[in-house]
Structure formats: C-alpha cells, structure tokens
Amino acid sequence: MAAMSKQLSEQFSEQLGEHLAALAALLDERGMLLDAEECRPYVTGARYGNGQALAVLRPTDANQIAGIVAYCAKARLPLVLQGANTGLVAASTPDASGNLLVLSLERLRKTIEVDAVNRSVLVDAGVTLQELNDALEPHGLFFPIDLGANPSIGGMIAANTGGARLIKYGDVRHNLLGLQAVLLDPPGQMLDLLQALRKNNTGPDLKQLFVGTSGAYGVITAAVLQAHRLPQQTATALVVPRDQAAVLQLLQALEQDFPEFLAAFEGISGACLDAVARHIPDIGNPFAPEPVPEYCVLIELSSAGSPQAMGVSLEDALTACLEKLFGDVIVNAVVGRGKELWRLRHAVSEAVRQEGKVIAFDISMPRSALVAFRGEALGLVDSRHPWLKVMDFGHWGDGGAHFNMVWPADAPLAYDAVIVGTLRHAIYDLVVVKYHGSFSAEHGIGPYNQAYYHRYISASAQQLSGKLQNLLDPQRLLGVTWFGEEGER
Amino acid sequence: MAAMSKQLSEQFSEQLGEHLAALAALLDERGMLLDAEECRPYVTGARYGNGQALAVLRPTDANQIAGIVAYCAKARLPLVLQGANTGLVAASTPDASGNLLVLSLERLRKTIEVDAVNRSVLVDAGVTLQELNDALEPHGLFFPIDLGANPSIGGMIAANTGGARLIKYGDVRHNLLGLQAVLLDPPGQMLDLLQALRKNNTGPDLKQLFVGTSGAYGVITAAVLQAHRLPQQTATALVVPRDQAAVLQLLQALEQDFPEFLAAFEGISGACLDAVARHIPDIGNPFAPEPVPEYCVLIELSSAGSPQAMGVSLEDALTACLEKLFGDVIVNAVVGRGKELWRLRHAVSEAVRQEGKVIAFDISMPRSALVAFRGEALGLVDSRHPWLKVMDFGHWGDGGAHFNMVWPADAPLAYDAVIVGTLRHAIYDLVVVKYHGSFSAEHGIGPYNQAYYHRYISASAQQLSGKLQNLLDPQRLLGVTWFGEEGER
Numbered sequence: 001m002a003a004m005s006k007q008l009s010e011q012f013s014e015q016l017g018e019h020l021a022a023l024a025a026l027l028d029e030r031g032m033l034l035d036a037e038e039c040r041p042y043v044t045g046a047r048y049g050n051g052q053a054l055a056v057l058r059p060t061d062a063n064q065i066a067g068i069v070a071y072c073a074k075a076r077l078p079l080v081l082q083g084a085n086t087g088l089v090a091a092s093t094p095d096a097s098g099n100l101l102v103l104s105l106e107r108l109r110k111t112i113e114v115d116a117v118n119r120s121v122l123v124d125a126g127v128t129l130q131e132l133n134d135a136l137e138p139h140g141l142f143f144p145i146d147l148g149a150n151p152s153i154g155g156m157i158a159a160n161t162g163g164a165r166l167i168k169y170g171d172v173r174h175n176l177l178g179l180q181a182v183l184l185d186p187p188g189q190m191l192d193l194l195q196a197l198r199k200n201n202t203g204p205d206l207k208q209l210f211v212g213t214s215g216a217y218g219v220i221t222a223a224v225l226q227a228h229r230l231p232q233q234t235a236t237a238l239v240v241p242r243d244q245a246a247v248l249q250l251l252q253a254l255e256q257d258f259p260e261f262l263a264a265f266e267g268i269s270g271a272c273l274d275a276v277a278r279h280i281p282d283i284g285n286p287f288a289p290e291p292v293p294e295y296c297v298l299i300e301l302s303s304a305g306s307p308q309a310m311g312v313s314l315e316d317a318l319t320a321c322l323e324k325l326f327g328d329v330i331v332n333a334v335v336g337r338g339k340e341l342w343r344l345r346h347a348v349s350e351a352v353r354q355e356g357k358v359i360a361f362d363i364s365m366p367r368s369a370l371v372a373f374r375g376e377a378l379g380l381v382d383s384r385h386p387w388l389k390v391m392d393f394g395h396w397g398d399g400g401a402h403f404n405m406v407w408p409a410d411a412p413l414a415y416d417a418v419i420v421g422t423l424r425h426a427i428y429d430l431v432v433v434k435y436h437g438s439f440s441a442e443h444g445i446g447p448y449n450q451a452y453y454h455r456y457i458s459a460s461a462q463q464l465s466g467k468l469q470n471l472l473d474p475q476r477l478l479g480v481t482w483f484g485e486e487g488e489r
Numbered sequence: 490m491a492a493m494s495k496q497l498s499e500q501f502s503e504q505l506g507e508h509l510a511a512l513a514a515l516l517d518e519r520g521m522l523l524d525a526e527e528c529r530p531y532v533t534g535a536r537y538g539n540g541q542a543l544a545v546l547r548p549t550d551a552n553q554i555a556g557i558v559a560y561c562a563k564a565r566l567p568l569v570l571q572g573a574n575t576g577l578v579a580a581s582t583p584d585a586s587g588n589l590l591v592l593s594l595e596r597l598r599k600t601i602e603v604d605a606v607n608r609s610v611l612v613d614a615g616v617t618l619q620e621l622n623d624a625l626e627p628h629g630l631f632f633p634i635d636l637g638a639n640p641s642i643g644g645m646i647a648a649n650t651g652g653a654r655l656i657k658y659g660d661v662r663h664n665l666l667g668l669q670a671v672l673l674d675p676p677g678q679m680l681d682l683l684q685a686l687r688k689n690n691t692g693p694d695l696k697q698l699f700v701g702t703s704g705a706y707g708v709i710t711a712a713v714l715q716a717h718r719l720p721q722q723t724a725t726a727l728v729v730p731r732d733q734a735a736v737l738q739l740l741q742a743l744e745q746d747f748p749e750f751l752a753a754f755e756g757i758s759g760a761c762l763d764a765v766a767r768h769i770p771d772i773g774n775p776f777a778p779e780p781v782p783e784y785c786v787l788i789e790l791s792s793a794g795s796p797q798a799m800g801v802s803l804e805d806a807l808t809a810c811l812e813k814l815f816g817d818v819i820v821n822a823v824v825g826r827g828k829e830l831w832r833l834r835h836a837v838s839e840a841v842r843q844e845g846k847v848i849a850f851d852i853s854m855p856r857s858a859l860v861a862f863r864g865e866a867l868g869l870v871d872s873r874h875p876w877l878k879v880m881d882f883g884h885w886g887d888g889g890a891h892f893n894m895v896w897p898a899d900a901p902l903a904y905d906a907v908i909v910g911t912l913r914h915a916i917y918d919l920v921v922v923k924y925h926g927s928f929s930a931e932h933g934i935g936p937y938n939q940a941y942y943h944r945y946i947s948a949s950a951q952q953l954s955g956k957l958q959n960l961l962d963p964q965r966l967l968g969v970t971w972f973g974e975e976g977e978r
Contacts, residue, residue, distance in 0.1 A: 117737055117857035118888070119744070140745075162688050171688065174663055183949070191949045198887040199651050199660065199853040200927040201701050202946060203934055203972045204954050208697035212690050229748045248606055255608075256629075257798035259718045260749035309746035309810055312801040321798055366685040368606035398687040399607070438689040445692055457691060460672070460680045465693050471960055483692045 019075050020055055026067045031058050042082060042102045048448045049090030052098035060107045062221040070188030078477045079103045081215035083155025084128055089446030091214040091481055105154050114139055119227045120177055120196040125154025125220050141227040144169035154220040160212035162442045167397035168263040178224030179207035184473040196224045214444050216479035217472045229304035235314035236300050236338035238286055239330050240293040244371045246329045247297060251396060257321050264300035265397030266345055272391050275351040276344055283344050286334050298345050352391045356408040357415050364399045365437030373435050377403055377427055387411040400441045432456045445481050454486040508564050509544055515556045520547050531571060531591045537937045538579030541587035549596045551710040559677030567966045568592045570704035572644025573617055578935030580703040580970055594643050603628055608716045609666055609685040614643025614709050630716040633658035643709040649701035651931045656886035657752040658717060667713030668696035673962040685713045703933050705968035706961045718793035724803035725789050725827035727775055728819050729782040733860045735818045736786060740885060746810050753789035754886030755834055761880050764840035765833055772833050775823050787834050841880045845897040846904050853888045854926025862924050866892055866916055876900040889930045921945045934970050943975040
C-alpha cells in the first residue's frame with residue numbers, strides 16, 4: 001500500500017466507499033457498523049485473534065446474506081463469518097489487514113420451530129444455544145451439546161463442537177438433520193437441505209461439507225437439529241482410581257454396567273483439584289479431610305426416562321457399582337453432590353489460569369492410548385522443563401485430553417515462546433505420530449492451528465481439502481482458514 | 490460398434506487384450522475372472538440390475554487397488570465397485586454395455602483388529618457384517634447395523650445402511666470413525682483417514698464424501714468403526730394401537746419412559762400380518778383367537794447393561810408401561826416371545842411377495858407426518874387403483890416407511906408398468922413435496938433411482954454434487970451413478 005500512488009490510493013478508497021454504500025443498501029439501518037468502537041467486539045477473539053475490519057455486516061435474513069455474498073464475489077471483497085464469536089482458534093475474527101468484512105450472523109435469529117413428535121427443531125444460524133434450549137425446555141427437550149460458552153448454532157456447526165457429554169449424545173454432526181447454506185459459487189446461491197429426516201440416502205450428504213470447516217466452505221444460515229429428552233435423573237460421583245491404569249478399568253466397568261446412561265467420564269488431575277481448592281471461593285477439596293488425590297474422575301450417569309417407569313435409582317445403582325470396584329479399581333469416592341462436583345469441574349480452567357501462564361492443549365486419541373500417552377508426556381515435560389506444572393484434565397470417555405501446563409511466575413526462566421513452541425511440537429508428535437491422535441479434538445483449525453494443520457495432516461488430505469475449498473470458494477473470499485497445502489495458499 | 494471397420498475393431502480388441510493382460514499382471518492367479526459363467530454372480534444385482542462385465546477384478550489388498558485405479562485412469566477403463574453385491578438399487582453391477590470392469594472388494598478381508606478399550610475395530614472393506622460381528626462377539630461387542638442381508642463393510646459405508654435399530658444406534662455414518670480410500674485423482678492416490686477417534690476437528694471430514702455415494706467418489710478400502718456393547722437383556726412386544734394417531738402417542742410414551750432403551754418401533758399393517766400367517770409355515774396370527782388387527786407395532790427395548798447392575802427388568806417395565814396405556818392408546822398387546830415376533834417381522838417381505846407383484850417403496854419423512862401421509866396415500870391408491878393391495882410396514886421410530894403394494898394376479902387389469910410409474914410419481918410427490926420426506930430412505934440412488942434423483946433433488950444440490958463428482962473422478966470412470974444434473978451426464 002505504501003508504494004501505491006496518491007491517485008491510485010484515492011481511486012481505491014473511492015471504490016471502497018462505493019462498495020460499502022452498496023452493501024449498506026442491502027441491509028437495514030443497524031445492518032452495518034463502521035465505527036471502530038462499535039466494531040471492537042467483532043474483531044477481538046474469545047481467546048486468540050485481534051484484528052481490524054473494513055466493516056461489520058449484520059444481516060437479518062438469509063436473502064440479505066445471499067445478496068451480500070453475490071456482491072462481495074463480484075467486487076472481490078473478502079469476508080470472515082462470525083456467530084457468537086466464542087471460538088478458541090481465531091477463526092471468526094478478521095486479520096490485522098483491515099481488508100476483511102466481518103459477516104456477523106448474530107441477528108439471524110427469527111426462527112426456532114420445534115417439532116416435538118419428531119424431536120427436531122428448525123433454527124436460524126444466529127440463535128444461541130441458550131435461546132434454543134429455552135425454546136426446547138417446555139417440550140421436555142434439549143440440545144445436548146453442553147459447553148462453557150453460549151455459542152450460536154451456526155458457529156457450533158462450523159466448529160462441530162463436542163462438549164462434556166459427547167460419550168452419550170455425540171457431537172453436533174451426530175445431531176444435525178438438515179442445513180441451509182449460501183454458496184460462494186454460484187455467488188449467493190442458496191443450498192437448501194433443511195430436512196428433518198433421520199434417514200435419507202439420496203446422494204452425497206452435502207451438509208457435511210459445512211460441519212467443522214470454520215465457515216471456509218460456505219455461509220450456514222439455518223439448520224434442523226435433533227433434540228433429546230431432558231434428563232429426569234442423574235447420578236454423579238467423584239472417584240479416585242487406584243492408579244492410572246485403573247481409570248480405564250473404571251471406564252470399562254461403567255460401560256459394562258450402564259452403557260446407555262454413562263454421560264460423562266472426566267479425568268481431573270490432583271494439580272487441577274488443588275488449584276480449584278486454593279483459588280475458587282466456596283469450593284474446597286471434596287475429599288477433605290483426606291488430602292487431594294493424585295487423580296480423580298468425575299462420573300455422571302443420566303437418564304431421560306421417568307424413574308418410576310424405569311424402576312431404578314441411578315444413584316443407588318452407581319453406588320452399588322462403585323462399592324463392587326472398591327479396593328481393586330478405586331480407593332475413594334464421593335457420590336451425589338452433582339451440582340457442587342460439576343461446579344468444581346467447570347472451575348478448573350479458571351483456577352489453572354491463576355497459577356501462571358497457561359499452555360493449553362486440546363488433543364484426543366484412542367481411549368486405549370490415554371494412559372501410555374499421559375505417562376510419556378509427563379516424563380517428557382519433567383525431563384525437559386521441570387519448572388512447568390502439568391495441570392491436566394480430560395474427557396477420557398471420548399478420548400479427549402487437555403494436557404495443559406502452567407509456566408509459573410516464579411520459574412527459573414521467564415516465559416519463552418520458543419521453548420513452548422518446541423515443547424508443543426514434541427507433545428503433538430507424540431499424540432499424532434505415536435498414538436494416532438488429533439492435535440485439535442474440539443476447537444478446530446483457524447489461524448491458531450493453521451501451521452499444525454500443515455504439519456500433521458497428510459498431503460493427500462490437504463490436497464483434497466484444498467481442491468474442495470477452491471471448488472466451493474473459487475476466489476478464496478471466505479473465512480481465514482486454508483485447508484489446502486501450505487504452498488498453495 | 491456395428492459401424493466400426495474391421496481393422497479398427499481388431500485394433501480395439503487387441504488393445505483391450507493388452508489392457509486385461511496388464512491388469513491381470515497386477516493381481517494373483519485368482520484375481521481376474523473372464524469366463525461368463527464365473528462372472529455371472531458379479532453382473533447380477535440382488536434385486537435389480539443384470540448386465541455384462543468386461544472382466545471381474547478381485548484384488549486382495551489396497552495397493553493392488555491403487556494399481557488398478559492408476560492403470561484404468563491411464564487407459565480410460567470404467568469401473569463399477571462391488572462389495573457383497575447385496576444392494577437394492579443396482580449400484581454395484583455393470584450395465585449392459587459390457588464395457589465396465591467390476592472391481593470386487595470381496596477378497597480384501599485380511600484385517601479385523603479389535604480395540605476393546607476404545608470400542609473400535611479396524612476392518613478391510615471386503616469383510617462382511619457377519620464376519621465382523623463374529624470377531625467382535627468374544628469382546629462382548631457388536632456392530633449394531635442389523636440388516637436382512639450380509640453386506641460387506643465397504644458396501645455398508647457406500648450405502649450408509651440404517652437397519653431396524655437405527656433409533657437406538659444411528660446409521661453407519663454415526664458409527665464410522667475412520668476410513669481409507671483410493672482416489673481417482675490423482676489416479677490411485679491413497680487417502681488414509683484411518684483414525685480411531687471420537688473427536689477430531691482438524692478440517693473437513695473427508696470420509697463423509699464416501700458415505701452414501703455408492704462408490705461414485707472413490708474406492709473405500711478399509712474403515713474404523715465404533716462398536717457397541719452387546720445387549721444383555723431385551724423386551725419385545727407386539728402392540729395394537731387404538732388407531733393410527735395412537736401409533737405416535739405410543740412412540741412418544743415409550744420415548745418418555747425408556748428413551749435410552751427403545752431400540753425398535755416397527756409398524757406392521759394387518760395386511761402384512763395376515764399374509765405372513767397365510768404364507769409362512771409355523772408363524773400364525775400372534776393375537777389368535779382374536780382376528781388379525783388393522784395395524785400393530787413391534788416394540789423392542791434393549792440394554793447392554795447387566796440386569797443385576799441396573800436392577801431393572803425391561804420386560805417388567807415394558808409390561809407396566811403398556812398396562813398404563815391400555816384402553817386410551819392401545820387395545821391389545823403380546824409381550825415377550827421376542828424371537829417369534831422378530832421372525833414374523835422379518836418374514837413380511839417374503840410373505841408379501843407371495844401375494845403378487847410387489848411395488849416397493851423405501852421412503853422416510855418427519856415422524857410427525859407419518860399418520861397424515863399414510864391416510865392420504867391409502868386414499869390415493871384406493872381412488873385410483875382399487876385393485877391394488879396396500880401391504881405397508883415401516884420403521885416409525887426413525888420416520889421410515891415401506892408403503893408397499895401388491896398387484897394381485899387376479900386383478901381386473903394385468904400388471905402395467907406405466908400405471909405403476911405414474912402412481913410411484915404421485916406417491917413420491919406426496920412424500921417429498923408435501924411431507925418434506927425422502928424417496929430413498931435407506932437404499933441409495935444407483936441406476937434404479939437415478940431418474941427420481943433428478944426429479945426431486947434441488948438444482949443447487951445436484952449442481953454441487955456433480956461438481957464434487959467431477960472433482961473426485963474427472964474422467965467419470967467410477968460407478969454407475971451420476972449425482973450431477975441430468976443434462977450434464
């Protein structure tokens with residue numbers, strides 16, 4: 001830009017003004033934000049990403065989006081899509097160039113249509129998870145992907161979120177019956193796949209293209225989701241396994257006794273438990289007066305069946321099962337107190353942040369690899385960087401692990417991004433190469449994971465993903481994530 | 490061919506001979522079949538399709554397949570893929586031209602690797618469902634897509650089969666963790682996505698391209714599947730609802746009481762029940778001495794949990810639930826006799842065939858539409874063609890319906906394909922246009938449903954599906970199904 005002549009530069013901004021005016025004409029009076037202050041929430045990511053936007057577009061229906069996309073394709077204006085902007089990989093915020101338009105879906109939230117008999121719901125992409133669940137609740141239903149944040153449905157699909165109960169309900173992909181998207185080619189074409197069908201084998205399932213692709217393949221405008229019946233009873237326990245191998249024995253024992261009810265199986269290291277007890281008011285060590293254990297597992301059984309009809313108390317059944325395992329597999333347990341135990345679990349991230357600079361991981365692997373991986377990774381950290389505090393927790397039930405560490409303020413070395421980068425590579429190498437796992441279990445790619453994508457995804461998969469992206473977005477106007485090979489960017 | 494000069498024709502067959510020799514060189518001595526008798530099982534479909542093959546290729550590993558694909562791409566030889574050849578839409582058999590090679594995956598069945606802790610299994614594409622379940626059984630596991638046939642795993646993925654217990658376990662797509670495929674472009678490239686992960690958000694989920702696309706997008710060579718624990722107790726009942734509306738009330742009542750256990754909810758019309766009682770030895774009317782009811786529903790609850798741990802008898806609970814519904818929702822019920830009742834259910838197709846020429850439907854819709862659709866469709870048939878006997882049954886739990894009819898031998902008119910075609914269109918119009926359902930719930934497209942695909946799938950979806958097919962198979966060498974627009978074929 002510095003080299004641009006004054007005349008060209010004036011011509012350029014005049015043209016830009018025309019573009020913005022043309023886009024504004026497609027929207028209502030609250031449809032375009034230009035003021036830097038007003039734009040700030042849209043250019044700052046929930047965890048990473050802090051850029052600049054040419055403008056923020058806030059359409060209220062899918063036809064406006066089709067118009068925006070058609071115009072942007074003609075004028076070659078790049079877009080980044082944003083739902084509730086709760087993602088953790090900077091996929092929904094613009095880069096620093098200031099050339100990108102933010103296309104916010106937050107005002108696309110007219111429709112929430114529940115079909116109780118079909119257990120399905122038609123929703124606009126901007127509807128938030130909380131709004132959706134509020135609308136489902138009177139029907140005794142809910143959308144079972146539960147997360148700490150309150151994302152939009154479109155964002156949840158684009159990120160294919162999982163949540164703490166994936167082992168019982170699956171991820172978003174498993175509960176997506178229909179989808180509507182606006183395509184970039186032909187520009188602005190509507191792809192309407194809004195069916196509410198559990199069985200429909202009439203060719204390629206095109207909606208899958210838009211799941212987990214961070215808005216790089218098209219603009220999701222609406223969806224049909226499968227709803228589930230609200231739990232009528234739950235049983236919760238925090239259990240201390242005898243050792244690490246016993247965690248998997250415990251998981252298998254619970255799947256043997258309660259395969260349909262096991263809703264969560266969350267490992268929490270003693271370091272995390274200890275941090276919660278020290279930093280979070282009103283939450284103590286639940287095992288007191290005994291000391292914080294080395295490791296524990298939060299278990300939840302749930303059933304949406306009426307306890308009378310089932311004739312079973314999950315808490316009694318869980319207690320009996322744990323008693324059976326006592327000594328051999330587990331050495332301590334707190335049963336009940338569900339609210340308190342989940343509060344503890346959800347406080348882990350906040351408590352760990354209080355311990356120093358967090359080095360976060362969002363990995364997964366076959367469940368059978370979790371014990372070996374954890375042992376090896378602990379050894380690796382200890383031998384290389386003994387001052388780092390591993391504070392890990394994870395969704396053992398679905399193979400997920402947050403092998404997080406903290407760089408304490410009182411470490412012998414100041415925080416060093418190069419050391420962290422090298423360590424991150426070493427851990428990812430273990431996960432992906434040795435244990436056939438994933439370097440991004442839940443959070444997606446986005447700019448934050450772009451380099452790891454190129455490092456760990458096979459060349460053939462990158463080639464095909466890039467071809468798909470070029471097919472769906474030939475001008476590469478959409479999103480900030482590139483799924484092709486690095487050299488093709 | 491008739492117009493081809495003798496010289497050209499000789500040159501052509503000489504070249505063909507070279508091609509076959511080159512392909513044979515990639516295979517072992519049992520790897521290529523040329524003899525018409527030996528080829529017959531490979532060119533005849535399970536229900537439709539009766540063609541001719543240039544040769545049948547029977548590779549034993551994925552590398553041989555890569556070699557075959559590379560050679561065929563260079564020589565422009567078209568291929569049709571075949572697993573166990575149990576599909577019902579002629580998608581796995583060659584057309585009549587005699588120009589297609591059949592690429593049979595039946596010998597690709599070395600690997601069945603069970604990971605019991607991860608509840609997953611790595612299998613070669615040619616492994617059959619039965620072989621897989623035999624290998625899973627010692628681990629207390631099974632693959633829960635149960636079908637009348639014994640398909641290969643690759644074929645099940647290519648068809649995205651559902652089965653009678655979809656309501657509890659989902660379809661193949663829901664239980665597919667990883668996949669390996671040989672691509673047509675670059676010719677013979679291996680796409681290895683063989684992960685055993687429940688959570689992995691690292692870009693587009695490429696394996697979805699190969700699910701439900703009848704082998705038109707690539708050659709599936711291996712997969713990782715999620716296994717489930719084998720049921721430890723089941724409860725079965727055949728129930729007579731008060732009327733059609735009561736069928737959905739019954740479904741909702743069961744989902745309210747037993748949401749995690751409801752494994753099957755299969756509607757059977759009185760006409761089907763009556764045909765089974767008359768044609769199938771040793772199966773009578775289960776409600777005798779009362780007459781065959783107008784409609785009944787086969788219910789199965791199942792749990793993989795040990796009855797002791799759960800402390801619940803599903804049969805007792807089901808009985809109590811049905812007693813509660815008696816009078817208001819249901820008017821008769823047989824509880825227990827699971828084996829006998831499922832035998833009855835599985836005998837329906839055979840019994841209906843004995844009644845005359847079958848006009849079969851494989852449709853689905855939102856469950857909330859099933860009653861209205863059935864009423865309207867019965868009226869339509871009765872008003873237009875009163876001699877046709879509707880003998881319908883269906884998977885009400887997942888919205889599936891086999892609205893089958895029989896053209897009896899003693900009808901006033903002889904069977905007339907034009908009348909049947911017109912009626913089929915009218916029923917499909919009802920299903921797809923009025924009730925937002927699907928004209929092919931389980932069986933897929935294939936040549937048999939090709940015309941309906943073009944009629945009912947939106948232009949934008951056909952365009953995108955065709956672009957994908959051209960991207961994945963630029964020379965259009967693979968399969969016999971075309972997912973693009975009719976004019977682009």
